[in-house]
Amino acid sequence: MISYYLKLQxxxxxxxxxxxxxxxxxxxxxxxxxxxxxxELLYYKTxxxxxxxxxxxxxxxxxxxxxxxxxxxxxxxxxxxxxIRLAENMIACVPASxxxxxxxxxxxxxxxxxxxxxxSQWRRKSSLSRTYQNWFSKYPFExxxxxxxxxxISLLAYFLCFMSIENLNFNLGAFALGLGFVVSMWIYxxxxxxxxxWLFNCSIQEFIKRKFKTAVYYxxxxxxxxxxxxxxxxxxxxxxxxxxxxxxxxNILNMIVxxxxxxxxxxxxxxxxxxxxxxxxxxxxxxxIPYYYNKLSLSLKAYLS
Amino acid sequence: xxxxxLSKTYGSKTVLDxxxxxxxxxxxxxxxxxxxxxxxxxxxxxxxxxxxxxxIDSEVEDFRNQIGYLVTSPYTLDRISGKEYLQLFxxxxxxxxxxxxxxxxxxxxxxxxxxxxxxxxxxxLALQAxxxxxxxxxxxxxxxxxxxxxxxxxxxxxxxxxxxxxxLILIASHIFETLDKLCDxxxxxxxxxxxxxxxxxxxxxxxxxxxxxxxxxxIKAYDF
Numbered sequence: 001m002i003s004y005y006l007k008l009q010x011x012x013x014x015x016x017x018x019x020x021x022x023x024x025x026x027x028x029x030x031x032x033x034x035x036x037x038x039x040e041l042l043y044y045k046t047x048x049x050x051x052x053x054x055x056x057x058x059x060x061x062x063x064x065x066x067x068x069x070x071x072x073x074x075x076x077x078x079x080x081x082x083x084i085r086l087a088e089n090m091i092a093c094v095p096a097s098x099x100x101x102x103x104x105x106x107x108x109x110x111x112x113x114x115x116x117x118x119x120s121q122w123r124r125k126s127s128l129s130r131t132y133q134n135w136f137s138k139y140p141f142e143x144x145x146x147x148x149x150x151x152x153i154s155l156l157a158y159f160l161c162f163m164s165i166e167n168l169n170f171n172l173g174a175f176a177l178g179l180g181f182v183v184s185m186w187i188y189x190x191x192x193x194x195x196x197x198w199l200f201n202c203s204i205q206e207f208i209k210r211k212f213k214t215a216v217y218y219x220x221x222x223x224x225x226x227x228x229x230x231x232x233x234x235x236x237x238x239x240x241x242x243x244x245x246x247x248x249x250x251n252i253l254n255m256i257v258x259x260x261x262x263x264x265x266x267x268x269x270x271x272x273x274x275x276x277x278x279x280x281x282x283x284x285x286x287x288x289i290p291y292y293y294n295k296l297s298l299s300l301k302a303y304l305s
Numbered sequence: 306x307x308x309x310x311l312s313k314t315y316g317s318k319t320v321l322d323x324x325x326x327x328x329x330x331x332x333x334x335x336x337x338x339x340x341x342x343x344x345x346x347x348x349x350x351x352x353x354x355x356x357x358x359x360x361i362d363s364e365v366e367d368f369r370n371q372i373g374y375l376v377t378s379p380y381t382l383d384r385i386s387g388k389e390y391l392q393l394f395x396x397x398x399x400x401x402x403x404x405x406x407x408x409x410x411x412x413x414x415x416x417x418x419x420x421x422x423x424x425x426x427x428x429x430l431a432l433q434a435x436x437x438x439x440x441x442x443x444x445x446x447x448x449x450x451x452x453x454x455x456x457x458x459x460x461x462x463x464x465x466x467x468x469x470x471x472x473l474i475l476i477a478s479h480i481f482e483t484l485d486k487l488c489d490x491x492x493x494x495x496x497x498x499x500x501x502x503x504x505x506x507x508x509x510x511x512x513x514x515x516x517x518x519x520x521x522x523x524i525k526a527y528d529f
Binding site for chain 2: 072074
């Protein structure tokens with residue numbers, strides 16, 4: 001049963017790849033190359049790469065500890081569910097662990113594996129979630145729910161910013177700011193129910209304008225402290241900071257138009273590549289944003305006037 | 306199965322308070338109570354899906370792995386077919402039948418993704434999955450909700466057959482008429498405790514008791 005469950009998980013991933021228009025083998029290749037490229041960049045940019053890598057990996061792995069899913073596995077088999085959870089976590093922790101060991105971060109690698117084992121016996125319960133008073137409640141859609149979900153990554157961005165000041169490492173600070181903008185983009189990565197668009201009851205242009213405003217305004221508020229701190233401690237880098245802010249904002253807007261241009265379907269391979277290329281080369285957003293903006297009217301006209 | 310001094314709290318909130326129950330194989334037991342009375346929590350405790358105070362014992366060997374539990378809203382995995390879902394459950398018990406297609410009691414489109422199923426179809430699939438496990442103890446939490454009339458009849462027949470086969474069946478339902486037809490005994494859960502139990506001959510008393518809670522005048526006076 002354990003092997004069948006794991007095979008089924010693999011099948012689900014491959015079906016998802018096919019849905020977004022990518023052959024599974026090509027997907028594995030892209031993921032592996034992308035992962036190694038990210039790791040090399042991380043290790044090149046900062047001395048805290050092992051900790052960041054471990055944190056990101058653990059953040060991903062804790063997502064497997066969903067209480068409803070664990071209960072489902074328990075109902076499948078009280079005798080085997082712990083092994084299934086352990087097997088899932090061990091498979092998921094392999095990439096980061098290999099990197100940590102190969103790069104010589106043995107202690108962090110061992111702690112990483114131990115934490116993965118412990119996480120396999122932990123359940124993420126919704127009763128642990130808390131709602132916080134915040135200034136995002138006026139339009140309680142993607143941003144509010146997204147920021148609650150991605151709160152730990154925002155904390156990591158702040159931690160990295162603190163470390164950049166501690167070590168006077170601007171690259172790390174810039175990475176922290178970039179991470180913040182990636183969180184904001186991530187918030188808009190998934191499609192919401194049609195109801196959440198329909199209830200806006202406004203024109204498509206007005207709808208997108210509101211989305212833009214919410215995303216940019218709140219992203220800047222959340223990460224304003226990082227921006228201010230970087231500007232104070234690295235004043236000679238003001239132009240880089242300014243360009244990063246502009247690039248971050250343009251990429252958030254790009255994400256929003258791409259998301260709604262594909263609505264109600266999830267966006268596919270071409271759109272994913274557009275997002276990646278725009279992140280790597282922000283000037284491309286000048287072409288991408290108007291292109292997808294023009295497609296919006298077609299995908300949203302069924303829900304908005 | 307014997308439940309002794311079962312209590313369950315979530316933080317400072319008591320959900321079940323000193324529950325004592327005894328169930329016999331080959332019988333059908335109903336659990337009734339208002340929404341939030343603790344029926345689902347009781348089932349979760351029996352199924353060992355949550356921790357609790359007290360003891361739950363059974364003469365059934367390895368009984369923790371002999372419980373089939375149909376939950377109110379079945380958990381689903383996206384991008385798997387009905388057939389794969391059933392296969393997963395069938396394989397969870399070594400001696401279970403692997404003839405999925407032959408046991409398609411509700412004529413479900415098993416080759417389709419379960420994410421395309423309606424609420425009722427999903428419930429029927431989940432019930433079929435529980436049956437494939439061939440458990441000795443079967444817990445059905447609101448099995449008739451969202452299911453069409455014909456399928457309701459099929460479920461009733463399934464429960465009767467399971468009873469004949471000597472299985473222990475626990476049902477929580479808000480449809481009194483169905484419980485009346487099926488159950489040998491009904492427990493009333495009130496204020497997180499077992500307030501009363503009713504043998505088959507006493508079901509009419511239970512019905513009157515439940516009906517007495519409704520204040521018709523209040524409903525009529527309401528400005529809809």
